[in-house]
Amino acid sequence: MTNASAVEIEKKIEKIIYQTALALDDNDWKSWFDLCDDAFFYSITSFSPEINKKMTYFSGNKKELVGLMDMLPKHNTDHSPLHRHTSVYTIDVGDEGRSATAISSVTIYQNMLDGINSHLDSGESRLFVIGKYFDEFTIENGNPKFLNRETKLDNRRLDKGSHWPL
Amino acid sequence: MGQSVTTNRQNANESPFNDNSNETLKRGKEAFYKEQQNIFKNVWVPVCHESELLDPYDFRTSSIGNDNIIICRAPDGKVNALLNVCPHRGMLIERRPQGSFLEGQASGNPKRITCMFHAWQFDMRGNCVYVAREKEGYQDRFCKDDAGLRRLRCSVGFGGFVWVNMSDQPVASLEYWIGEALAPIEKQISSSRLEVVHYHKEMIQTGYKDEILNGLGRTVGLFNNLFFPFGHCASHSADEKIGSSGENKFPAPSSTQSIRVNLFPGYVFHLDGPTLNVSTITPVSENQVMVEHRGLAPTNDSEQDRLSRSKHYNSIFGPFRSPKSESSTPNGKPESKNPELAKHYNEEWSRWMDEHYKGGSDLSDRLVAQGQRANTDLESDLAGPKVVVVGASHAGIAFADKLRKNNFTGPIAIFDRQVGGPMERPPLSKGFLLGGGETVEAKSLLRQKKWYKNNKVRLKTQSIVHSVDTTQKTITVNNGVIVNYDKLVIASGAKPRELPDTVGVANAFTLRQPSDANAIRQAANNADSVVIIGGGYIGLEVAASLRKKGLVVTVIEAAERILARVASKPLAEHFQKLHENQGVKIFTGIGVDKIDHEDGIFTGVVLSDGNEIKADILITGIGVFPDSKLAADAGIETQRENGGAILVDETMKTSDEDVYAIGDVAIRRDQDLAIESVHNAQETASIAAAAITNTSLPVIQTPWFWSDQYDTKLQSVGIVPVGDSDVYQVARPGKKEGGISFWSYRDENLIAVEVVNDPATYMEARQCLDTKQSPDPKQISNRSYSPIDSGGARS
Amino acid sequence: MAPRNHKNWLKTPKVEYISSECYNNYGIYEQEIEHIFSKVWVPMCHISEMANDGDFRSTQIANKNVVAVNRSGDVHVFICPSIDLPAGNGIDTEGLHRLHSEIKHGGMVWTTLDENPSMSVEEWTCGAFDCIADAIDAEEMEVFHYHKAVIDTNYKLWHDTNSEFYHDFMHYFNRVSGFNDEYFARKNIPFDNGHVNVSSFTVNYEEYDGFEDRGELSFPNLPPNQWYMVDLFPGYNFNLRGNAYRSDIVTPLGPNRVLIEFRGYGLKKDTPEERATRVKAHNSIWGPFGRNLHEDLIGVAGQGTTMREGTETRNILHGRHENSTIHDEVGMRHYYEAWGRFLGLNPMNPLAVLQDNVQAAE
Structure with a gap:
């Protein structure tokens, strides 16, 4: 692996993280899944000083996620769009360029739509959650795909919560 | 642990009430709630524009006075407003700001408003159409019929805005409320179809009143002020004549005029150059107000025009407008650049906060004053004596009609205490009660709007005439407004008699006016049973209507039989049977000892024999008394010193030379019996109109009357002198099955005929009585005998 | 059926109901804090959240800060005027006012602000947990x-x-x-x-x-x-x-x-x-x-x-x-x-009685 190709891979990884943020912002689940390997696993976790434990709030493999997203129209959901502001902090390419890990910061805002009292609230943006993405990638022919994403939240207060992955 | 207190429960002490030492905050909050209650829940609010809900099933949500509402378009295109609250457990039914009910939601079906919580579903009019596991959970105690949504008053108008009033009894219709205030821009906003092309909202950290007063002070470049009733006002630039829209279309993209109309308590229509901005306030708390801004443009704008309007709009009204047109000064104190406007606003505000708004005299005065102003043009071109009519009854309207038909050219003004245009009264006890809606159908109006315009008849509703000065020839309306007349016609009609024990009891009604019928209809929609006191025509018609609606109906008549005062015995027996066959219980010859109620709501009656009848609604139909107080107070002769009908001569003239009385309030000196009927109203109106215009008196018809009960139509002609033992009836079978008529004779002379389901016989009977023929009483029971030209002439 | 006008909308329902005032009146809320939350047994946390000697867990009951501390396997609960951490180890409870507490029903830590509770936790829950007792009390x-x-x-x-x-x-x-x-x-x-x-x-x-x-x-x-x-x-x-x-x-x-x-x-x-x-x-x-x-x-x-x-x-x-x-x-x-x-009022018309109570108190 040459330095140049490592840089190239890093660029691609950065790009795919930002593409994911855009797809998730648009609730475009299909585009998101297209960026994920078939073995992709997703989780939302948090550490609770209250009970002194690391917790998992949500998890699923790709198949489960596809199923859950397909079911969403049958559920009553808060449709207030989420807006993810992401900054990629570190990317480590390893395994001869066949895998990589990345850590990104994420701040998610909720743009109120049908949450509480839409006459007053709709159109207003509120801070929803903050945290970090811990991503693992598999790389084939120089093209990265998500293998694992752990969204580590700082929040334990989540109010109404959400039906959507973060 | 000596560390500082930090918890994530800092909100525990958030409510200002928690800190009892801070009385100012508490008072501020209380004043805020009072404003919401007294003002915002009683005024017309432009909640959105119809272009925001273009198609059937489209909706928009909003809130007024803290309560959430849905505005939706029904399949017939009509826009309805409903409280956005599920009648089950108070859930906010629709959470989205805007959308369509055409598609089903997660818990419900297409074309339904669904509460996500328990899947109760409603249609676009607010009818409940589905309660999940209704029978299983409520058995027969409660059903979807009991679960309709709260419907709100809603009108679309003035440039296509949707106006909602949270009060069921607004102090004024939308048209009256706005009055002339939008006239300066009316031509512009109604010249083309508009749509909302810009929307944004602002949360301003100040009380709504400060924000409005700031706005009033900010009339940059606007010099001329116009003041309107109800606290509305307008300002416009001095260099342009207001209302001059040139080619009578929405301001051309080059337009430069600026007109700002401020509707109380905080809705601003601002036409500036080629743009229209409409801002509406929603108070959020005592020191926070939301302002919604809408920009409107003609739907048929070219792309280029739209662009240039948008540019202008954004510089003046947009969220990033230039500082000099800044429309909000956070935490700022009201400026007083335009103290007159502020004073006008504050005066109105104070009136509402004084709690006089519930139809108080001051408001009514201004209504009249406004009405007069609006009609000055109408009167200016009319010459001749001025006729004033008190009461837009059948008689009053018929009189005005006859007067014009007799070529009377002077001004005619009719004053009426009711809200809304005068209605046909007979249907009120009949078909009207069967309907499900709340509004009065236009077809029930006595006359359509254009009739008043075409005939130059000025109608003033919600106007109470307090006194008549026969010397000065004036009347006083609503505590102070004085109107003069040359001829005064009193057509104030009659008022229903009430049982003293029913006064103030909820769900106890009499029936005379549309509002009574409306109230009965609404109550009946939520009731299972009704007791009707009085077996006269009104009582029986209501009985038939409510029975048809499925209610358990009991009729109580004190006399020995029903229709004792107005119909022959055989006819009464016929109707008694008819009702009993339909399942109505009729008690005769028995009185009511007690009206039972719980917490002021009617629950039943106790009869004079001790029997108790439980019911949800009580309707009293025990006759009427003439509403003659006005005349009696003015020294005009009535039957008794303090009441009874107004005595008139054969031309309907009262004891005063220039005052006439017609309809149910009047009785001829030579008569001993007052007949309340449409016939009487029309005939007395014709007579008075003829007398005033000096034309020949109309031909007097034999009195007639009709009644509909179930599918049975009664038509009667002539007056049956009940209690006259010399009078007897002969029954005549009808031409078709179910038809029958009862012919009343004194000796050989025909006096009256009552016809059931046999219109042909009615026509024959009427001809007999009009031409004074008396068919042979011995042969009349024979169907093959023709009553016409049978030779018998009445003596 | 038909939508309703204001009068019919507010009409007394034919079936059981309560007034929405129970849910939004500040006076009622104050009464609840005083007469309910200051009296009942509250399951403030679970014993596993304070497994070691010296572990503490804090909460707030009826606007009062409360802390539960593991004292050699025993749980002691105190009113604690000032506390800034939800959990931790090592807290000085010297001089703090101790409250009644019990570990019960699957290891929940129960406490009450009532100085003299008339019932134990078991008496208070009076059998409501019986249906799951075998499931939640069999294992830690x-x-x-x-x-x-x-x-x-x-x-x-x-x-x-x-x-x-x-x-x-x-x-x-x-x-x-x-x-x-x-x-x-x-x-x-x-x-x-x-x-x-x-x-x-x-x-x-x-x-x-x-x-x-x-x-x-x-x-x-x-x-x-x-x-x-x-x-x-x-x-x-x-x-x-x-x-x-x-x-x-x-x-x-x-x-x-x-x-x-x-x-x-x-x-x-x-x-x-x-x-x-x-x-x-x-x-x-x-x-x-x-x-x-x-x-x-x-x-x-x-x-x-x-x-x-x-x-x-x-x-x-x-x-x-x-x-x-x-x-x-x-x-x-x-x-x-x-x-x-508990509050001495009628949920169908709570303010009527509440106002009477307030007037009587004055």
């Missing part, structure tokens, strides 16, 4: 999930939702996995002091696409896929669904604001795989990103919106009768009877 449990929500709604509206299953219509998951004859035969069983529990039935988890049967890891002595619910007055809920066990603890923050703390529990002896299965089962329905919890919270937030302070008083119907089975609203009726008794 520990908390694996904690999160909280602050919602602009009245705390009782959250408890109402937990006390009635008629809102199954809101949850697609419940509609497909639950609706059968056995489901509709589940009974609401009232207990003294306003508590209620809901008897079990077998949930068909696999009816929801992507969900799995939960038979294998059921709690001890619990037949596969059973579902029990204990609703404890005035706002504590314990929910046992097959292999997952959850509690909700409410802390009212005002008449129209509530803090809800959600916990998920597993068995201490769980292997990592078993624990992962339970966590997943908990999250799929009850987690902050689960199928049902989000829906439930939208529901009560909506009620909180229409009933916020300053809204018009309206009637809230509690009138469904289905022989005390699952869609019967008997749970709420039972609750409000107790609630009315």
Whole structure:
């Protein structure tokens, strides 16, 4: 692996993280899944000083996620769009360029739509959650795909919560 | 642990009430709630524009006075407003700001408003159409019929805005409320179809009143002020004549005029150059107000025009407008650049906060004053004596009609205490009660709007005439407004008699006016049973209507039989049977000892024999008394010193030379019996109109009357002198099955005929009585005998 | 049928109801703090949250800061005027006022501000836990999930939702996995002091696409896929669904604001795989990103919106009768009877009596 190709891979990884943020912002689940390997696993976790434990709030493999997203129209959901502001902090390419890990910061805002009292609230943006993405990638022919994403939240207060992955 | 207190429960002490030492905050909050209650829940609010809900099933949500509402378009295109609250457990039914009910939601079906919580579903009019596991959970105690949504008053108008009033009894219709205030821009906003092309909202950290007063002070470049009733006002630039829209279309993209109309308590229509901005306030708390801004443009704008309007709009009204047109000064104190406007606003505000708004005299005065102003043009071109009519009854309207038909050219003004245009009264006890809606159908109006315009008849509703000065020839309306007349016609009609024990009891009604019928209809929609006191025509018609609606109906008549005062015995027996066959219980010859109620709501009656009848609604139909107080107070002769009908001569003239009385309030000196009927109203109106215009008196018809009960139509002609033992009836079978008529004779002379389901016989009977023929009483029971030209002439 | 005018809208309903004033009046809220939350036994946390000697866990009850401390395996609870950490180790309780406390019902730490409680925890819960006692008391449990929500709604509206299953219509998951004859035969069983529990039935988890049967890891002595619910007055809920066990603890923050703390529990002896299965089962329905919890919270937030302070008083119907089975609203009726008794007022017209009380006090 040459330095140049490592840089190239890093660029691609950065790009795919930002593409994911855009797809998730648009609730475009299909585009998101297209960026994920078939073995992709997703989780939302948090550490609770209250009970002194690391917790998992949500998890699923790709198949489960596809199923859950397909079911969403049958559920009553808060449709207030989420807006993810992401900054990629570190990317480590390893395994001869066949895998990589990345850590990104994420701040998610909720743009109120049908949450509480839409006459007053709709159109207003509120801070929803903050945290970090811990991503693992598999790389084939120089093209990265998500293998694992752990969204580590700082929040334990989540109010109404959400039906959507973060 | 000596560390500082930090918890994530800092909100525990958030409510200002928690800190009892801070009385100012508490008072501020209380004043805020009072404003919401007294003002915002009683005024017309432009909640959105119809272009925001273009198609059937489209909706928009909003809130007024803290309560959430849905505005939706029904399949017939009509826009309805409903409280956005599920009648089950108070859930906010629709959470989205805007959308369509055409598609089903997660818990419900297409074309339904669904509460996500328990899947109760409603249609676009607010009818409940589905309660999940209704029978299983409520058995027969409660059903979807009991679960309709709260419907709100809603009108679309003035440039296509949707106006909602949270009060069921607004102090004024939308048209009256706005009055002339939008006239300066009316031509512009109604010249083309508009749509909302810009929307944004602002949360301003100040009380709504400060924000409005700031706005009033900010009339940059606007010099001329116009003041309107109800606290509305307008300002416009001095260099342009207001209302001059040139080619009578929405301001051309080059337009430069600026007109700002401020509707109380905080809705601003601002036409500036080629743009229209409409801002509406929603108070959020005592020191926070939301302002919604809408920009409107003609739907048929070219792309280029739209662009240039948008540019202008954004510089003046947009969220990033230039500082000099800044429309909000956070935490700022009201400026007083335009103290007159502020004073006008504050005066109105104070009136509402004084709690006089519930139809108080001051408001009514201004209504009249406004009405007069609006009609000055109408009167200016009319010459001749001025006729004033008190009461837009059948008689009053018929009189005005006859007067014009007799070529009377002077001004005619009719004053009426009711809200809304005068209605046909007979249907009120009949078909009207069967309907499900709340509004009065236009077809029930006595006359359509254009009739008043075409005939130059000025109608003033919600106007109470307090006194008549026969010397000065004036009347006083609503505590102070004085109107003069040359001829005064009193057509104030009659008022229903009430049982003293029913006064103030909820769900106890009499029936005379549309509002009574409306109230009965609404109550009946939520009731299972009704007791009707009085077996006269009104009582029986209501009985038939409510029975048809499925209610358990009991009729109580004190006399020995029903229709004792107005119909022959055989006819009464016929109707008694008819009702009993339909399942109505009729008690005769028995009185009511007690009206039972719980917490002021009617629950039943106790009869004079001790029997108790439980019911949800009580309707009293025990006759009427003439509403003659006005005349009696003015020294005009009535039957008794303090009441009874107004005595008139054969031309309907009262004891005063220039005052006439017609309809149910009047009785001829030579008569001993007052007949309340449409016939009487029309005939007395014709007579008075003829007398005033000096034309020949109309031909007097034999009195007639009709009644509909179930599918049975009664038509009667002539007056049956009940209690006259010399009078007897002969029954005549009808031409078709179910038809029958009862012919009343004194000796050989025909006096009256009552016809059931046999219109042909009615026509024959009427001809007999009009031409004074008396068919042979011995042969009349024979169907093959023709009553016409049978030779018998009445003596 | 017909939409209603104002008068008919406000008409006294033909079935049981309470006034929305119960949910938004500040005076009533103050009375609740004084006469209910300052008197009852509160399950403030779980013993596993303070497993070691010296561990402490804090909370707030009736606007008072309270801390529970592990003293050599014994739990002592104190009123603590100033505390800034939710949990930790090492706290000086010298001079602090100690409260009554007990460990009971699956290792919950119970305390009360009442100086002289007339009942023990067991007497207070009076049998409401019996249906799940064998499952939650057989093995040591520990908390694996904690999160909280602050919602602009009245705390009782959250408890109402937990006390009635008629809102199954809101949850697609419940509609497909639950609706059968056995489901509709589940009974609401009232207990003294306003508590209620809901008897079990077998949930068909696999009816929801992507969900799995939960038979294998059921709690001890619990037949596969059973579902029990204990609703404890005035706002504590314990929910046992097959292999997952959850509690909700409410802390009212005002008449129209509530803090809800959600916990998920597993068995201490769980292997990592078993624990992962339970966590997943908990999250799929009850987690902050689960199928049902989000829906439930939208529901009560909506009620909180229409009933916020300053809204018009309206009637809230509690009138469904289905022989005390699952869609019967008997749970709420039972609750409000107790609630009315505690405060000495009539839930149908609470302010009338409240004002009388205030005047009498003055």
